[in-house]
Amino acid sequence: MPARFLPKDFYHALEEAVGSANFRHADNIPQSALGDWSTERGGTPCALVTPRDTAAVSAVLRLCHQHHVPVVPQGGLSGLAGGAVPSEGSVLLSLARMDQIEEIDTSSSLMVVEAGCILQRIQDAAQNAGYYFALDLGARGSCQIGGNISTNAGGNRVIRYGMTRDLVLGLEVVFADGTILPMMNRMPKNNAALDLKHLFIGSEGTLGVITRAVLKLHPGVCGANTALVALPEFDSVTRLISHAQFMLSGRLTAFELMWNDYYQAVIDGTGQKPPLATDYPLYALIDMQGADPDGERSAFEAMLETAFETSIISDATIAQSHREIETFWSLRDGVSEILSLRAPVISFDVSVPRSRIGDCVDEIRAALTQAFPKLPTVFFGHAGDSNIHLVAGPIDQFDPTGKNIERAVYEIIRTYGGSVSAEHGIGLHKKPWLSYSRSETELATLRLLKRSFDPKEILNPGKVLS
Numbered sequence: 001m002p003a004r005f006l007p008k009d010f011y012h013a014l015e016e017a018v019g020s021a022n023f024r025h026a027d028n029i030p031q032s033a034l035g036d037w038s039t040e041r042g043g044t045p046c047a048l049v050t051p052r053d054t055a056a057v058s059a060v061l062r063l064c065h066q067h068h069v070p071v072v073p074q075g076g077l078s079g080l081a082g083g084a085v086p087s088e089g090s091v092l093l094s095l096a097r098m099d100q101i102e103e104i105d106t107s108s109s110l111m112v113v114e115a116g117c118i119l120q121r122i123q124d125a126a127q128n129a130g131y132y133f134a135l136d137l138g139a140r141g142s143c144q145i146g147g148n149i150s151t152n153a154g155g156n157r158v159i160r161y162g163m164t165r166d167l168v169l170g171l172e173v174v175f176a177d178g179t180i181l182p183m184m185n186r187m188p189k190n191n192a193a194l195d196l197k198h199l200f201i202g203s204e205g206t207l208g209v210i211t212r213a214v215l216k217l218h219p220g221v222c223g224a225n226t227a228l229v230a231l232p233e234f235d236s237v238t239r240l241i242s243h244a245q246f247m248l249s250g251r252l253t254a255f256e257l258m259w260n261d262y263y264q265a266v267i268d269g270t271g272q273k274p275p276l277a278t279d280y281p282l283y284a285l286i287d288m289q290g291a292d293p294d295g296e297r298s299a300f301e302a303m304l305e306t307a308f309e310t311s312i313i314s315d316a317t318i319a320q321s322h323r324e325i326e327t328f329w330s331l332r333d334g335v336s337e338i339l340s341l342r343a344p345v346i347s348f349d350v351s352v353p354r355s356r357i358g359d360c361v362d363e364i365r366a367a368l369t370q371a372f373p374k375l376p377t378v379f380f381g382h383a384g385d386s387n388i389h390l391v392a393g394p395i396d397q398f399d400p401t402g403k404n405i406e407r408a409v410y411e412i413i414r415t416y417g418g419s420v421s422a423e424h425g426i427g428l429h430k431k432p433w434l435s436y437s438r439s440e441t442e443l444a445t446l447r448l449l450k451r452s453f454d455p456k457e458i459l460n461p462g463k464v465l466s
């Protein structure tokens with residue numbers, strides 16, 4: 001039944017479930033709740049609710065389940081795939097008011113939080129307790145941990161600590177029919193049957209609503225040794241990663257690669273003085289965080305010296321202050337300048353096996369040059385974790401909808417056995433390309449799971465799977 005024909009009783013019950021201060025009717029929903037950071041625009045929602053506890057989330061879902069009303073879970077709306085945009089006639093279920101840090105247990109190195117807690121608050125609270133919460137990404141000030149878990153976010157530190165999945169010990173989830181599934185495990189080891197939480201991590205709000213989480217903390221970090229290096233060719237990139245991991249005993253915390261086109265664009269766009277000459281084919285930002293950065297400096301320098309002596313790198317500069325560390329990172333974060341200077345653009349988030357990244361980028365570049373001569377592109381990425389980002393544009397003169405550019409890129413990614421989504425998820429935006437990275441059998445299994453968890457298909461309908 002379309003939501004606009006829903007009886008008044010439904011809205012009264014919904015308002016009662018969350019309290020009137022946490023309920024907004026369709027005509028009172030703020031514009032900011034209608035989209036995320038993607039270009040996707042969804043349908044018109046019928047209400048927005050901001051429950052304050054799990055019992056209220058459960059009551060909302062039970063009611064919507066009874067009335068066949070779609071529900072779209074919303075976190076900080078920083079998603080880049082359109083996963084949280086409203087479905088037609090949906091109730092928007094925002095976790096924003098469930099934002100408590102419930103507990104920090106330093107003797108077990110864990111933290112218990114509500115799903116609506118902003119990532120940066122979690123990072124700060126861990127830091128204040130002498131610990132480190134290892135998830136970090138550019139949207140840290142607005143994204144919520146529930147959104148991070150639902151997208152299995154990646155970010156800058158995956159090479160050392162893994163994806164969000166690796167930082168979650170336990171979860172509390174509410175099913176589409178309102179049943180609460182408690183899985184608030186606090187132990188790194190627990191093999192008492194299948195670990196169900198993994199089904200919800202990365203499910204983009206299609207299997208259940210995450211309400212609470214137990215997070216893993218790491219030993220505190222006091223600073224970093226950071227360098228910007230120039231490389232002569234892609235083979236040197238894989239050699240440098242292995243060399244650095246070996247010499248630093250696996251303590252590399254970031255390896256961010258920038259092709260020359262990206263480096264030039266960010267230097268031009270931001271007007272900053274280039275830390276290294278602008279004519280090398282490749283640049284990498286290497287970072288080793290630790291509890292004693294000064295004590296670890298000689299090992300870091302020795303690693304770079306040997307890399308230079310064995311011609312793996314062509315040049316390097318090591319940050320001498322916190323300010324210089326920020327300057328190096330601003331090169332990598334300068335992608336936002338590129339995005340706005342070159343709008344409208346298409347932004348890709350793909351992955352291929354690390355050893356094949358160089359060939360894959362060469363092939364994509366050649367294919368785009370042939371099909372769209374003069375289309376500007378820049379390549380960069382979290383190459384240490386097999387992730388490449390590509391920004392193409394302005395596209396309006398070449399392929400205004402971007403679909404042909406997308407097809408050209410994803411066809412190549414498919415031949416490399418790569419993924420159309422390394423870390424941002426599928427949402428609405430990448431749905432047409434999902435079959436390029438998942439087999440028919442995988443897709444059928446995903447549909448089976450969806451039918452089992454949400455037989456009425458009310459949770460985030462139309463997202464991820466067709």
Ligand code: FAD
Pocket residue numbers: 036037072073074075076077078079080082083084095115136137138139142143144145146147148149150151152153154155156204205206208209210211423424427460463
């Ligand atoms: P939303 O955008 O609100 O929602 C994302 C998805 O999760 C939707 O499908 C939604 O329905 C679902 N969802 C949200 N909360 C819940 C919940 N409690 N229960 C169930 N489902 C829920 N991503 C990376 O992986 N790595 C990066 O390096 C990175 N950098 C970014 C930099 C910038 C500047 C920006 C704007 C985005 C970046 N992102 C990155 C993308 C985005 O920040 C992540 O996908 C983030 O995890 C989304 O969190 P959110 O709270 O904003 O979720």
